[in-house]
Amino acid sequence: MCRAAGSGTVYGVRTSTNSPAVHGRDLSKVYGSGSSGDVRVVALDDVTVTFPRERFTAIMGPSGSGKSTLLHCLAGLDQPTSGQVFIGDTETSSLSDAQLTALRRDRVGFVFQAFNLLPTLTAWENIVLPLDLAGRRPDQAFADAVIDGVGLRHRLGHKPNQLSGGQQQRVACARALITKPEVVFADEPTGALDSKSSADVLGFLRRSVDHLGQTVVMVTHEPSAAAYADQVLFLADGRVVGELAAPTAERVLDRMKDLETAVAR
Amino acid sequence: MKRAMLRDLLAHKGRVAMTLVAITLGVAFVVATWVVSDSAAATSRGEGVRGDVGVSVRIADGAPELTVADKDRLAAIAGVASASGSVTGYAGVVGANGKLVRARPDKAGTGWDSSERFVLKDGRAPGKDEVALAEPQAREAGRKVGDRTRILLADGRSVDMVVAGLFTYRSLGEPDPVVAFGDPGVLGDSYARVELTARPGANVDTIASTARGLFDHATRTVDTGADLAAQARARADESARSSREGLLGFAAVSLLAGMFVIANTFAMLVTQRTRQLALLRAIGATRRQVRRAVLVEAGALGFVGSTLGAIVGIGLGLLGLVVNAPEGTSISLTITPTGILIGYAAGVLVTMISAYASARRAAAVPPVAALRADGSFAPRSLRVRSVAGLVTAAAGVVAIALTLRNDLSTTERIVNMGGGIAIWLGVLLLAPALADAVLRPVGRLLSRRGGPAARLGIRNSVRDSRRTAATTSSLVVGLALVCAFATLGSSITSMLASSIRATVPAAATVVTAPVDRVALGTDVLGKVKSVPGVDVVSADRYAFVKVTHNGSTSPTTMSAIEPDGVVRPEILEGTGDVRRGAVVGENEAAMIGARVGDEVTLVLDPATSITTTIVGLHKGMEGRPLFYVDVATVPAKFRDGAVTTVYATGADPAAVRAGIAAAFQDRPDVVVTDREGVIAEATESFELLMALMYALFGAAIVIAAFGVVNTLALSVMERTREIGVLRAVGAGRTLVRRAIRAESVVICSYGGVLGILVGVGFGAVMQHAMMGQSLWEFSVPYGIIAAALAGMVVVGVLAALWPARRAARTDVLAAITTA
Structure with a gap:
């Protein structure tokens, strides 16, 4: 695999030149066989998406639109029924479990809705966990930049149960960035947070794209969260039904309303 | 409500599987114990006792035997149909391998008769010469009907006889004989x-x-x-009860x-x-419910x-009976x-008592906990428990400190042991x-030092x-x-060894019987003396006797020794010279x-006693007699006929x-060894007992x-989400396995x-309380x-497999994705 420092990266986020960060081609995900009383549910219906580097993309859609399934498939947590996923140049469906594990550890970052951290580890230990698992030492300058970015320098020795929900989520963000991954996947990262904490977390993700050259893909159902993104992808009934560049909360909300009425009809 | 809980229990059978194993094993042990002891009692009650004896006249231990004239006098009593005398004497069966069978030979011989014995x-x-x-x-000796076998007699003679038959014995309280002679005259003409x-x-x-009117009560029992x-x-029941x-x-x-x-x-x-639980409380379940x-549950x-457990226990009990019972004997499984x-x-009780604290804690769950995100208890403070533990342990230390002396009374011994138990409890708290x-x-x-797996595992354990x-x-x-x-066992064995080393010189040749504390043949002492090159010969004449002091009588042990002999007890006070009195x-x-x-x-x-003055105190030692007296002061019968060991x-x-x-x-009834051989012999049987205990x-x-x-499995279930996060951020399956x-x-x-420390400490207390050694004299x-530590690591690895x-x-x- 060819890796070179891409353009515009401040601290050398690893990029594979000339390819998008993440590309999903003809992705379908079907639950159930449809036979003998088993209900067949199509969560993803032939979706093709591309997420360019150093961009913050939000995926939105009504409940059951398949947005979380799409994220899980893209992130290698779930296998699509058909179709291909590329993280950089790597096609993930052919990878073994061990290879997928290494891919998640080294090239992908995760932020979940809640319960992101290991309760027995301190904030610092949680942040460097992926490096620890890989047997690598953190790049101190980069680590400092990330930690200052999330504003947690004075909290590094604390255990997760001594941190607020917002602080915990910022630790999770720092952990997602520490390996300089090709892409950070965030699944409703502000779903369990108040508006102030949400703003902190989203602001940090935004800055990681602007200053660190990071690529972020975020699933959310909050228009105000989507407004932090460079572009918004709308899903309904397992299909991509629209795109919105330079979103604002109002425009996203309007689109969502249209979508819901369209679905209702 | 109860149905809801029981259904929940059924739905999560995996969670309680190990608990079930624990209950099953415990109960199986109890039931097996009962089955074995009941069956053993029923077996000995059913077959072992006979009913054809009207009246039995026996000699008291050590008293002269009944004569033919005595028997005739008894036969002449009005109403007596017949009188039969049982000859009893030394008889050692020499097996096909040239060794003596392990039964005590001193009363193993008797005369055959047609009674229900x-x-x-x-x-x-058996006929004459059979x-x-x-x-x-017979099975141990490898002898069958028709074989010719050698049988050793008391005075060193032996006879070769044909095995005519095999019997089982029905006792009325006397020890079971091993050899029944067709001609009882081989053993003599007086009766036990x-x-x-x-x-x-x-x-x-x-x-x-x-x-009763015919005899002296002290020497004959009717x-x-x-x-x-x-x-x-009653004895069979009693022995079943005590083994139970x-x-x-x-x-x-x-x-x-x-x-x-x-x-x-x-x-x-x-x-x-x-x-x-909180949900149940929120929708109206009372604490009590x-x-x-x-x-x-x-x-x-x-x-x-x-x-x-009952099913497994019955199976285990049956297995135990079959394994232990000699081949061919019928067991009455009861x-x-x-x-x-x-x-x-x-x-049921053990389970409910064990669950009681959890039941109370469950009842204390506030309804609002249903709404809390993390859904867990705040950690309880350990202070009360730790203070209780400290107090208990401190009380134990005080109790032991107060009973450090070696010459403790029975009450003080109990206090000492109690102190040990208190420390143990304290440590558990x-x-x-x-x-x-x-x-x-x-x-x-x-x-x-370790990798991330070790780090995560250790973190989780605390x-x-x-x-x-x-x-x-x-x-x-x-x-x-x-x-x-x-610890107790190794202290006892090292004490045994040191007591033998202290009393027996390294250069001495030791002559003893293969069965512990059985008198040697009457010829042995003389034969040793006549061996060329032998300068000093002395003997132990170990005997179970009674001692009377200040009007009260208690059982004790004694040996009559030569004053200038090889055996020298360690003297603490007075003199060791037995010519002047008892040590x-x-x-x-x-x-x-x-x-x-x-x-x-x-x-x-009953007929013989000696009165003497205590002239010295020796350091009493396990396996050694308590009283030493001069062999010249005891009657002839206790001199050459009672020799147990020759040095x-x-x-x-x-x-x-x-x-x-x-x-x-050519004498399987005589073992020639030395000091180390005696030590090995003394500790071997003891170690066998310890091995059984460990099992x-x-x-x-x-x-x-x-x-x-169980704990690991439940913890893993509890941490599903956490393990998921760990896997998501890049931990492989191997790493997760290693961490667990x-x-x-x-x-x-x-x-x-912790177990080893507590155990060795408690062992030290036990040997102090039980054997009167100083607390620090225990041996590790x-x-x-080492086996325990290695075993625990193995248990750790095995327990983590699943x-x-x-x-x-x-x-x-x-x-x-599941919250």
Whole structure:
């Protein structure tokens, strides 16, 4: 695999030149066989998406639109029924479990809705966990930049149960960035947070794209969260039904309303 | 509500599987104990006792035997149909391998008769120059009907006789004989017992009282056959009861280990279901209902476990009986409702008692907990528990400190042992705090060296110190008992060895019998003396006697020795010169309240006693007689006929040994050895006993191991989400497996170290309290400790197998998407 420092990266986020960060081609995900009383549910219906580097993309859609399934498939947590996923140049469906594990550890970052951290580890230990698992030492300058970015320098020795929900989520963000991954996947990262904490977390993700050259893909159902993104992808009934560049909360909300009425009809 | 809880229990069978194993094993132990002891009692009651004796006249221990004239006088009593005398004498069967069978030979010979004493199993009654052998010993000797076998007699003679038949014996309280001679004259013409049968219609009680009038009460005992039979049955029941009590002690240890496992499981189950319980409370369940529901759940689990335990127990009991019973003997398998009911009661009660604390905690869950996101309890403070532990342990230390002297009274011994138990309890109470205090620093140290798997595992093991402590508690109980008895055992064996070394010179050749404390043939002492090169010969004449001091009589042991002999007890006070009087063990003197200068009477047998003055105190030692007296002061019968060990030295010890060995080459009843041989012999049988003990305590350790599996499995379930996150950020399956294994090994090693420390400490207290050695004189059983530590690591690895596999299989997506 060819890796070179891409353009515009401040601290050398690893990029594979000339390819998008993440590309999903003809992705379908079907639950159930449809036979003998088993209900067949199509969560993803032939979706093709591309997420360019150093961009913050939000995926939105009504409940059951398949947005979380799409994220899980893209992130290698779930296998699509058909179709291909590329993280950089790597096609993930052919990878073994061990290879997928290494891919998640080294090239992908995760932020979940809640319960992101290991309760027995301190904030610092949680942040460097992926490096620890890989047997690598953190790049101190980069680590400092990330930690200052999330504003947690004075909290590094604390255990997760001594941190607020917002602080915990910022630790999770720092952990997602520490390996300089090709892409950070965030699944409703502000779903369990108040508006102030949400703003902190989203602001940090935004800055990681602007200053660190990071690529972020975020699933959310909050228009105000989507407004932090460079572009918004709308899903309904397992299909991509629209795109919105330079979103604002109002425009996203309007689109969502249209979508819901369209679905209702 | 109860139905909801029970359904929940059924839905999560995996969670309680290990608890069920713990209950089942504990109950199985109890039921098996009952089955074995009941069956053993029924077997000996059913077959062992005969009913054809009207009146039995026996000699008191050591009294002169009954003569033919005595028998004729008894036969002449009105109403007596017949009188038959039982000759009893020394008879040692030499097996096909040239060795003596292991039964005590001193009263193993008797004359054959057609009474109900003998049940012929094979062959026919022996004629002249023939013998019948007891079946189990014949098997041990490798002799069948028709074989010719050598039989050793008291005076060193031996006879070769044909085995005519094999018998089993029905005793009326006398020891079972091994050899029945067709011609009892081989053993002599006097009787140890004369048995009378009554004419029809005659009153046996009248015959008995007439017989009593004929003899001196001190030397002859007269009983009716019915009384003796009743006594024999009572003895069979009594021995069944005492063996049952002994085994139940071990079963109780298993149940105790099980209690920790059960309590821990329920604590975890309640924690995991906090939200569900809170929901029940929120929709209107009272505290009482919640508590009841948990207890009913425990009761149901106890019932299922007891049922399984009863079945397994009956199987185990049967197995034990079959393995232990000699081949060919029939066992009457007896399963009493009492045994089964007690098994059930133990199982259900133990489970419910163990679950009670969790039931209370479940009832205390506030309804609002249903709304809390993390759905867990705030960690409870360990302060109360730790303070209680400290106080208990401190009380134990004080009790031991007050009883450090070596010459303790019985009460003080109990206080001393109680102190040991208190420290033990204190440590169990302190276990969570200790886990925190010990494992955290150790974990930090190890973390720095090990990889991420070790780090995560160690972190997890100290995450809930109560849980870790509860998991290790059953390990601590089982291991501590093993180590305590190992310490006691190794202290006793090292004491035995040092007592033998202190009294027997290294260069001495030792001549003894293959069966402990059986008198040697009357010719042995003379033969040793006549071996060329032997300069000094002395003998031990070990005997169980009684001592009278200040009007009270108690049993004791004595040896008549040569004043200038090889054997020299270690003297603490006065003189060791037995020509001037008796030399007594220090502890024995304290026990009977005697001092140097006091006069004591040693009662050798009903007709013989010697009165002497205590002239010195020796350091009493295990396996050595308490009283030493000059052989010149005892009657001839106790001189050459009572020799138990002969010690010989000479200018050339090797030549002495070779000469004596040659002189007794053809004598399986004589063992020629030296000091180290005596030590090996003395410790060997003891070590066998210890091994049996370890096996019985082993059950508790097995239960504890299941407890570790249980804790790990439940912890893994509890941490599904966390493991999912770990996998999502890049931990491989191997790493997850290793982390669980590291956690398991840490928990087990902690339990192992704590158990070993507590056990060795308690062993030191036991040997102090039980044997009057100083507290620090214990010897450390290094072998057992090493085995225990290695064993705990193995248990740790094995216990983690299943939970680790489960954890490694965690589906990442499912784990992180289910809240």
